[in-house]
Amino acid sequence: MVAFPALLTAGVPFVRINSCNPLEIKSPTVPPAFSGYPAADRTGWAAFRAEYDRTHRELWTSFNAWVVEQGAPPLSDLEFIHESRTTNLYVYPEAADYPRELGPTWRRLDSCVRETDTGSFDVPPGEGALIYFSLGSLGSADVELMRRIIGVLAKTPHRYVVSMGPLHEEIELAANMTGAAFLPQTSVLPHVDLVITHGGNNTTTESLHFGKPMVLLPLFWDQYDNAQRMDELGFGVRLDPYRCTAGELTTAVDRLLTDTALRTRLSATGSEIRGRDGLRTAADAIERSAEATGLRSRAPR
Numbered sequence: 001m002v003a004f005p006a007l008l009t010a011g012v013p014f015v016r017i018n019s020c021n022p023l024e025i026k027s028p029t030v031p032p033a034f035s036g037y038p039a040a041d042r043t044g045w046a047a048f049r050a051e052y053d054r055t056h057r058e059l060w061t062s063f064n065a066w067v068v069e070q071g072a073p074p075l076s077d078l079e080f081i082h083e084s085r086t087t088n089l090y091v092y093p094e095a096a097d098y099p100r101e102l103g104p105t106w107r108r109l110d111s112c113v114r115e116t117d118t119g120s121f122d123v124p125p126g127e128g129a130l131i132y133f134s135l136g137s138l139g140s141a142d143v144e145l146m147r148r149i150i151g152v153l154a155k156t157p158h159r160y161v162v163s164m165g166p167l168h169e170e171i172e173l174a175a176n177m178t179g180a181a182f183l184p185q186t187s188v189l190p191h192v193d194l195v196i197t198h199g200g201n202n203t204t205t206e207s208l209h210f211g212k213p214m215v216l217l218p219l220f221w222d223q224y225d226n227a228q229r230m231d232e233l234g235f236g237v238r239l240d241p242y243r244c245t246a247g248e249l250t251t252a253v254d255r256l257l258t259d260t261a262l263r264t265r266l267s268a269t270g271s272e273i274r275g276r277d278g279l280r281t282a283a284d285a286i287e288r289s290a291e292a293t294g295l296r297s298r299a300p301r
Contacts, residue, residue: 002063002080005070013293015286016083018090020201021222021229022098025090025106026079030098036224038232039098053078087289089282091201093208095269096229107285109278111209113186121187124178129158129193129257132212134185135241139198139219140165145241149196149217150174152246156253161188194256198241199223204230211270213256213263215249217241234262 001024007014018024023033031037032048056078064075075082086105093110123130133153140146140163153160154174162179164171173179185203189195189210197203199216204226207214214236216227230236237252256262 003067003072003075003082005067005072008072008082009070013086013289014084015087015089015289016081017282018088019112021225022090022092022108023225024222025102027098027100029100031225031228034221034224036218036228038228040232084289086292087285089285091205091278093205093269093273095273096208096233096235098229107281109282110273110276111205111278112282113206113209113279115186115279121184121191123191124159124161126159126176128176130161130191131158131194131196131253132161132163132185132188132192133196134163134183134203135165135198135217135219136200136203137165137182139217139241140171141167142219143167143170146171149241149249150177152249153177153196153253155246156250158253158257161192194253196253199226199230199238201226208235208266209270209273211263211266211268213259213266215239215252215256217244235266 001020021033023030026033031039032045032052035044035048037044037048060075060078060080063080068074073082084105088106089109090106091109091112094108097108133149134140135142135146146165150162150171150173154176156176158176160177160179161183162173162177163183163185164173164179164181166181168181186206189206189212192212194215195203195207195212196215196217197207199218200223204214204216214230216223216230216236216238217240218224218227218238219241227238231238237256239248239252
C-alpha cells in the first residue's frame with residue numbers, strides 16, 4: 001500500500017480505493033491504524049503513534065525522497081500513499097464506520113461485493129447451525145493453527161464450511177465439516193448462520209453485507225482493527241487465535257448463534273447495506289471523475 005509516482009506524473013487523474021479498515025485514513029479522533037485499540041478509550045493511542053513514528057520515520061523519509069525524485073509531490077507526514085485530488089473511495093458500512101469528518105474528495109462505499117464468483121454452492125445436509133470458517137489465504141497457511149481450531153470445532157454439534165487454503169492437502173476436516181482449498185465466498189455467506197474469520201476487510205464487510213455475526217480471530221495488519229470494531233459494536237466477538245481456549249471459542253460461537261436480537265439487528269443492517277449498492281456507487285463515482293476531466297470512455301455502451 002505505497003505510492004506509485006507515475007499516478008501523479010502521468011497527467012491524468014486517478015481514483016484511490018482504500019480497501020482496508022478505514023482507520024488507515026488517519027484522524028486524531030479515531031484509534032491509530034493497526035493498533036486494534038477501542039474507539040471509546042484513548043489509553044495507549046499516543047504511545048502507539050509515538051512508536052509508529054519511531055519505527056517508520058527513517059523509512060518514510062527515504063521513501064518520500066525517492067517519490068519526489070520521480071517528479072511526484074511529497075507525501076504527507078508518515079503517509080506512504082497519496083490521496084487522489086478528485087476521488088477517494090473506501091469500503092466500510094455506515095453502521096460500522098468511525099464518526100469523524102473526511103475531506104470532500106472522500107466517499108464511503110457501504111460494501112463492494114463482487115459478482116464474479118463462479119460455481120454453485122450446495123448447502124451440506126444435516127442438522128444444526130451452518131458456520132463458515134476462513135482465515136484467508138495467508139492465515140490458512142498456518143496449518144498448526146488450522147488444525148487446532150478444526151479440532152475444537154469438531155466437538156460441537158454444528159456444521160462447518162471450511163476454506164482450507166493453499167496447504168489444504170495437509171489439513172484433515174472432521175465429520176461435521178466440508179470444504180475446499182478455495183470457496184466462492186459470496187455464494188457461501190448467504191446460507192450460513194455465523195462466520196469465523198481472521199477479520200480481513202473483505203470478509204468483514206461481506207459478512208455485514210449479508211447480515212452475519214462473526215467470531216474474529218485477527219492475525220495481523222488491519223485485522224486487529226476490524227476485530228475490535230465488530231466486538232465493540234456488538235456485531236461479533238474478538239478472540240486471540242493463538243491464546244483463546246477451546247471453551248472461549250465454543251462459548252462465543254454458541255452465544256452468537258442464540259442471540260436472536262443480534263440476528264434481527266444484523267438482518268436489517270445487511271438489507272440496508274445491500275440496498276445502497278456499493279458496486280454501482282463506486283462505478284458511478286469513477287465515471288464522474290473521468291467525465292469531470294474530459295476523459296469520458298469512448299467504449300460503446
